[in-house]
Amino acid sequence: MLQDTHGRRFHYLRLSITDVCNFRCNYCLPDGYQCDSDRDFLSLSEIKTIARTFSSLGTSKIRLTGGEPSLRKDLPQIIEACARTDGIDKVVITTNGYRFPDVIDDWHQAGIAGINVSIDSLDANVFNSITGADKLKAILAGVDKAAAMGIPVKINSVLMKGVNESSLQQFLNWLQDTPVTLRFIELMETGLSHQFFKQHHIAGEPIKQRLLQQGWTRIVRGKSAGPAQEFHHPDYAGKIGLIMPYSKDFCDSCNRLRISATGKLHLCLFAEQGLSLREEIANGDELALRHKISELLTTKDISHWLHEGKTGATKHLAMLGG
Template identity: 35%
Template sequence: MTDIMSLIDQYNRQIKYVRISVTDRCDLRCFYCMPKGFDGYEEPENWLSFDEIEQVIASFTRLGVSSVRLTGGEPLLRKNLPDLAKRLSALPGLDDLSLSTNATRLAKHAEALYESGISRINVSLDTVDPVKFKDITQGKLDKIIDGLLAAKAAGLSPIKINMVVMKGVNDEDVEDMVEFCLKHDFTLRFIETMPVGDTGRNAADHYIDLQKIETRLAKRYELIPAVMAGAGPARYVQIANTQFKIGFITPISQHFCDTCNRVRLSASGTLYMCLGDEHKFELRPLLRQGISDDDLDEVIKKAIDLKPYKHEFNEKPEKVIRFMSMTGG
């Protein structure tokens, strides 16, 4: 039996968090995530099966991982996702099972997700202006709002809204997003654009340092330091005299590589050690050859040694050739 709490990379960072892409497909077309007209998806037979995903995550939990997030693409496009969530939530040592979604299908699945063991969700939403939403995603905002309200009614909590702030696109919507989330008791998190693949590099012209956004908000609201449970890298503030929290995720202006505790597993079984690096390890061939649990534990420990010290988004923005929906959000 592998000793618990032993998944340490070569820079002495403990890996506690795995993000699993269950599909690379998405029903929105955010311009900074997916190339226009793209249809080069993996074939479903190349996706890891639920049995294979469970075997991999069971190995990670034996090695000390306690947080897992299901993502995509859009994870709710994967059939019977609550069944997978129920299997994963039963694994010993897994304390936190969450979901990232665009919420287009959330109204239909919210109750089943809650009952399956998913307690909290992150929803990508860059504006509450329906015209801008259409321009950014090619989708309809009302479906997202319906999904968010259904998730709240089902008991999913906290519900975190992730807004990628882009100069000249939605930066004027920041205050409207604050008011929307404050009204509905959602947590709002701002994210800097990242040059992941050609789509991300195309969005680089829209980059905004989030410290400027925080300074702007501080002129309107009294902001005080805050903390919030979660496995990710957000830094939080709180509007005074409320319970409303705002997070800032700053991979470019203030990178958090020193404390990075996560890896990503793609839908086809590729383990990515860093969002801003091409280091990877292919698990699918080993799984389909029938690798034992003990051997899988050892393989994952060796793979973690490929994790780089930091990304090079600033120094080498052209380094990552894949785009976000291939990697897992």
């Protein structure tokens, strides 16, 4: 089992398979995707090596991320390869949903166990203004289809002051009859968003207190769960999660590592640098890869230091998929 020097265990791998994204979200890529780095993305064979190696180190869950992972034509094959890896119990994906509902059948057949979809507003005009994409209707149709197929769906929504903060009540109304988990994510500062963060950040704690006052109850977090604090209410079909990276002790429960689309290990979303594993991955040397991952993990810091204004090497969230 992978364990760092602070006693945290790592059951969960976030694997980016591309950093390309076709949306222009104002908090991430307001000017659209810029090809400013090596685009020699991990091959299917290399992804299989990564999945086997992390499984042998105790990882049981893989989340496929981007950029936008569905831009990879071989995504169904990637899902299937990860899902068929011994020891990997769950393969899930984070997507902007732009190809919904056309691709869900292929993902389901390949073995996807859950889908996270980014929806920052249920108002089509607000959604379009945030993302630069007039796709809300199709995305919501895809959400309905996935839920009807029995695929667990989570909705990621970044609440921003002066942009979509009024969407909170609309989302709550939607959850009364919609069986999804809606996660409100605090806006995070990145290397290219200092001014945007200062203007639009909303803390999650007041939202948490509002939920508790309205009768929402905290759900116990599983070992391979992400960082969200989740809540349920007997009068609602859906659940709510809060991801509050600026809250006290947020990093204490860290259980996930990240591999970039070019084969770098990121010990934290906001680490100062990615640590290259590409040589070992490309050679298919799983023993050497296990040793290197275990050794590098000893250098993992106790915190992301976001509360001190440090953003590390993360220019924007599409680099690693959050």
